[in-house]
Amino acid sequence: xxxxxxxxxxxxxxxxxxxxxxxxxxxxxxxxxxxxxxxxxxxxxxxxxxxxxxxxxxxxxxxxxxxxxxxxxxxxxxxxxxxxxxxxxxxxxxxxxxxxxxxxxxxxxxxxxxxxxxxxxxxxxxxxxxxxxxxxxxxxxxxxxxxxxxxxxxxxxxxxxxxxxxxxxxxxxxxxxxxxxxxxxxxxxxxxxxxxxxxxxxxxxxxxxxxxxxxxxxxxxxxxxxxxxxxxxxxxxxxxxxxxxxxxxxxxxxxxxxxxxxxxxxxxxxxxxxxxxxxxxxxxxxxxxxxxxxxxxxxxxxxxxxxxxxxxxxxxxxxxxxxxxxxxxxxxxxxxxxxxxxxxxxxxxxxxxxxxxx
Ligand SMILES: Nc1ncnc2c1ncn2[C@@H]1O[C@H](COP(=O)(O)OP(=O)(O)OP(=O)(O)O)[C@@H](O)[C@H]1O
Numbered sequence: 001x002x003x004x005x006x007x008x009x010x011x012x013x014x015x016x017x018x019x020x021x022x023x024x025x026x027x028x029x030x031x032x033x034x035x036x037x038x039x040x041x042x043x044x045x046x047x048x049x050x051x052x053x054x055x056x057x058x059x060x061x062x063x064x065x066x067x068x069x070x071x072x073x074x075x076x077x078x079x080x081x082x083x084x085x086x087x088x089x090x091x092x093x094x095x096x097x098x099x100x101x102x103x104x105x106x107x108x109x110x111x112x113x114x115x116x117x118x119x120x121x122x123x124x125x126x127x128x129x130x131x132x133x134x135x136x137x138x139x140x141x142x143x144x145x146x147x148x149x150x151x152x153x154x155x156x157x158x159x160x161x162x163x164x165x166x167x168x169x170x171x172x173x174x175x176x177x178x179x180x181x182x183x184x185x186x187x188x189x190x191x192x193x194x195x196x197x198x199x200x201x202x203x204x205x206x207x208x209x210x211x212x213x214x215x216x217x218x219x220x221x222x223x224x225x226x227x228x229x230x231x232x233x234x235x236x237x238x239x240x241x242x243x244x245x246x247x248x249x250x251x252x253x254x255x256x257x258x259x260x261x262x263x264x265x266x267x268x269x270x271x272x273x274x275x276x277x278x279x280x281x282x283x284x285x286x287x288x289x290x291x292x293x294x295x296x297x298x299x300x301x302x303x304x305x306x307x308x309x310x311x312x313x314x315x316x317x318x319x320x321x322x323x324x325x326x327x328x329x330x331x332x333x334x335x336x337x338x339x340x341x342x343x344x345x346x347x348x349x350x351x352x353x354x355x356x357x358x
Contacts, residue, residue: 013061029195036210054081087156091168146177263320283351284325
């Protein structure tokens, strides 16, 4: 069911031309909603953020927040950055180095017209909420990465922004700090009643923090939806890699899907026509010889690469299809996992998913 237009806080069609590159991104965000914008390098994420922040003008389209036009080139409407009620958090948190944490957070409210005492009070409240009351008088260089990032978030939220823009907010943090900061961020975003756009390369950030994912490639939306739908049914190679699945396109006749002139797979679902077939690397078993007597899909493959992947090894295979397989150290010990080695790959039909590509 589509949302009524009135529920939208942000209503935009961001069209930005930069040389040969064109961003063409319809984007709506409801009050309190967190949307993650994902895409490979050069997809246009930063361009979209800059357009929303008023650092780049739209070439066409429109940008409206709470019914107020911020940018509408056809109507010559343009609201400059400093008059847009936004909060911004960047990956390298860009705090003012010469100001204390408190004064960094008070800076926004001051600029939005609050008196000095009120602004400092609001900043102190935000630092308390972030668990940083004891660090209020510290300068940024006296804070850890995670603390500095929480100050940056407090600074962005202290202006009670209608639109919160988060640009890779956790990317600069080490793994442990990232986990904690992600959990805190989740709490604060849940309480934020404005619209939030989170730009990230990290699928985990998107899955944990966002209500909806918008994935762009080369300036265009390739897939959009909630995390469950996208992780179950990726529609491009980038999205499949993002969610950790092997993905192929082919032509189905019942459970049989032809992926190329001389290769096909039997899948767990029945379809007719163009479909995607997806399965996780953990569904691929490797054998030194052709396994017999099983109803599995099997094919000969050559090891192209081996990487650690959590507690397992992720094996890249060439052959009739390129495929990633996860094997346990125990299974790996029985195979010679060196590039160039020939093996047999097997996938149970029941562990594959097929869904229409149309
Ligand atoms: N100042 C510029 N002038 C012309 N083209 C630009 C400019 N800045 C970026 N581009 C082009 O715009 C496209 C989108 O870049 P953008 O930085 O928005 O991508 P991104 O998704 O943020 O990538 P990344 O993940 O690498 O940060 C790229 O093709 C880039 O080459």
